[in-house]
Amino acid sequence: MPVSDSVSRPDTDADGDRLPINELFASLQGEGKLAGVPSTFVRTSGCNLRCWFCDSYHTSWEPTHAWMGVEEVVAEVDALAPEHVVVTGGEPLVHDETATLLSELADDYHLTVETNGTLETDAPVDLASISPKLASSTPTPENAPTDTDPGVWTDKHESARIDLDSLASLVDHADDFQLKFVVTGRDDLPEIESLVDDVRGVTTREVRDSDVLLMPEGQTRDALARTRTDVADLAAEFGYRYTPRLHVDLWNDAPET
Ligand SMILES: C[S@@+](CC[C@H](N)C(=O)[O-])C[C@H]1O[C@@H](n2cnc3c(N)ncnc32)[C@H](O)[C@@H]1O
Numbered sequence: 001m002p003v004s005d006s007v008s009r010p011d012t013d014a015d016g017d018r019l020p021i022n023e024l025f026a027s028l029q030g031e032g033k034l035a036g037v038p039s040t041f042v043r044t045s046g047c048n049l050r051c052w053f054c055d056s057y058h059t060s061w062e063p064t065h066a067w068m069g070v071e072e073v074v075a076e077v078d079a080l081a082p083e084h085v086v087v088t089g090g091e092p093l094v095h096d097e098t099a100t101l102l103s104e105l106a107d108d109y110h111l112t113v114e115t116n117g118t119l120e121t122d123a124p125v126d127l128a129s130i131s132p133k134l135a136s137s138t139p140t141p142e143n144a145p146t147d148t149d150p151g152v153w154t155d156k157h158e159s160a161r162i163d164l165d166s167l168a169s170l171v172d173h174a175d176d177f178q179l180k181f182v183v184t185g186r187d188d189l190p191e192i193e194s195l196v197d198d199v200r201g202v203t204t205r206e207v208r209d210s211d212v213l214l215m216p217e218g219q220t221r222d223a224l225a226r227t228r229t230d231v232a233d234l235a236a237e238f239g240y241r242y243t244p245r246l247h248v249d250l251w252n253d254a255p256e257t
Pocket residue numbers: 047053054055056088089090091092114115116117129130131180182215216217218219
């Protein structure tokens with residue numbers, strides 16, 4: 001698992017299963033089919049991709065975190081009120097312990113996993129929120145948010161960003177799913193249509209157009225204001241669903257929102 005590229009393990013695992021946690025907070029689900037639902041967010045650190053636009057820079061390009069025991073995470077989730085829990089990252093599925101966490105939470109919570117779709121899981125998931133990364137996400141020396149050798153990541157990201165077997169497995173396995181694409185402009189649509197066709201070809205499940213969500217790229221209110229109307233128009237034109245980024249509209253790019 002390429003997580004060691006970005007997140008080194010602590011010296012000892014004596015305390016049992018531990019996860020690198022970047023933040024843990026209660027908010028409203030800002031994206032997707034459950035937008036507006038009060039939810040607890042568990043954000044793991046470390047990712048196997050490097051989207052140039054990643055809005056969680058401190059879980060991907062420059063990971064920072066505290067190592068927390070799975071039981072400690074469960075206790076913090078229990079202390080917050082929401083019935084819905086969103087496990088996100090970074091890429092939560094790079095950590096084997098994420099499956100342990102999901103299993104521990106499954107009896108008591110509705111579980112959404114936010115994933116880039118490159119990895120599979122056997123863990124219980126109510127909503128697989130899959131955000132496959134398009135060619136327009138690939139970092140280049142020009143667009144990367146850091147100059148620490150983004151060139152290496154151009155090729156790594158490009159070769160890892162789509163894994164059709166993992167996409168099929170995630171769609172087939174979860175109780176419900178959504179394919180949530182970050183859209184930078186009209187040029188992304190041919191790739192989305194072709195990828196949706198490919199997923200339809202490999203899953204046993206029906207993938208309705210309403211399971212396909214277009215989400216405007218934008219880390220800040222100002223950036224979103226420049227992209228969202230175009231992306232909403234594209235959703236209407238192509239018959240896909242539009243998802244806002246409510247948390248960005250409401251709280252801009254503040255941490256723990
Ligand atoms: C930070 S990612 C973590 C989960 C997983 N790594 C993934 O990419 O799906 C959470 C969500 O934010 C989306 N996202 C990240 N940066 C974004 C941006 N600049 N604009 C719009 N959505 C973004 C991702 O596509 C994903 O749906």
